[in-house]
Amino acid sequence: MNIKEVMDIASFSGEILLSSGAEIYRVEDTITRICNTYGVHCECFVMPTGFSLTVRNKNGDVLSNVKRIRQRSVDLHRVEMVNTFSRRLLNERASYKEAMEELNRIKNMPYFSYNLQIISSGFVAFGFAKLFGGSFLDSLVAFVISMFIFYIKDNIQKYGFFQFLEFFLSGLMAGVLSIVVAKLIHYINVDKVIIGAIMTLVPGVAITNGIKDALYGDFISSFARLIEASFIAIAIGLGVGVSLILQLSWV
Secondary structure (H helix, E strand, O other), X not given: OOHHHHHHHHHHHHHHHHHOOOOHHHHHHHHHHHHHHOOOEEEEXXXXXXXXXXXXXXXXXXXXXXXXXXXXXXXHHHHHHHHHHHHHHHHOOOOHHXXXXXXXXXXXXXXXXXXXXXXXXXXXXXXXXXXOOOOHHHHHHHHHHHHHHHHXXXXXXXXXXXXXXXXXXXXXXXHHHHHHHHHHOOOOOHHHHHXXXXXXXXXXXXXXXXXXXXXXXXXXXXXXXXXXXXXXXXXXXXXXXXXXXXXXXXX
16 A cells, blocks of 8 residues: 555544544544554644644655544544544554545444434433432423524524534523523423523533543643633523523513
């Protein structure tokens, strides 16, 4: 396998990992592992929004590649699949065609169904509302509102709004809907419902990855992830805060 083919496999693997929410050290480790498996030396620099890769073979031939990641999500199943793929190469080297076919299969594998995602978000809200002391009715209302918020957020993303506005509007709708239901059903604890409803919006993976990157010494990437998570949390908080301010004007 020539140096360009090795670089293509490593770059494609890194692209899938980074766009699926993998930690920086995992992306670097996977790229390096793949290159070393095929006897190619590499140097890579990974950031949350892209990476650069330079490879060199034993003959001194050098190639470089820069990849920009514009769309990112959280898909830990794809991360696990690429992770397994890179480790399997250590035992049995795949040809260029086989490796690219496997990576394309991982990239294009079907995601969980939309209905399952909506229902799952509802169960997350139900569980957290109950965990924070809400009644069964509070949890049930949070279940319904969270599913509606998931639907709204998904449609907001399709219009291409920037991330801060996306989470602000989602937090605002979560607060407004919780308050409206509490006005109609007086037994509802609006605080517990709001807590449950916004839990699916909280950037838990980004915070965790930011901390893990810091522990592995990737301080720039860690800082970037934690700043991103902080802005998301602020946007959610502002959205809920505006809804509570509006509630005061209704009284």
